[in-house]
Amino acid sequence: MSRLDDLFDPLPTHLSVDQLAKVLGVNRGTAYNWLKAGHIPAYRVGQSWVIVRDEVKDHLAAHRNQPLKPEEPRQDT
Numbered sequence: 837m838s839r840l841d842d843l844f845d846p847l848p849t850h851l852s853v854d855q856l857a858k859v860l861g862v863n864r865g866t867a868y869n870w871l872k873a874g875h876i877p878a879y880r881v882g883q884s885w886v887i888v889r890d891e892v893k894d895h896l897a898a899h900r901n902q903p904l905k906p907e908e909p910r911q912d913t
Contacts, residue, residue: 844893851887859892 847855856876857867870876871885877895879886 838897840893840897844889847889849889851889851892853885853887856887856892 843859847859851859853864853867853871856871857864860867860870860876862870867876871878871880871887876887877891878888
């Protein structure tokens with residue numbers, strides 16, 4: 837089981853914005869901003885958001901920062 841599984845598995849299959857904010861460690865306003873900007877996968881239905889727990893988990897896993905490989909020189913910007 838991955839760390840993301842540990843984090844997301846106790847949650848229901850459909851998340852509220854408050855649950856999303858809590859699991860991501862941000863405030864509710866930031867969660868709404870990320871939803872509106874499309875940074876977090878979700879569906880807008882009228883004034884409500886449908887947030888599928890496993891889609892959020894998969895999105896985070898797919899966009900994970902990867903450590904540099906030893907043969908790759910670090911590029912400071």
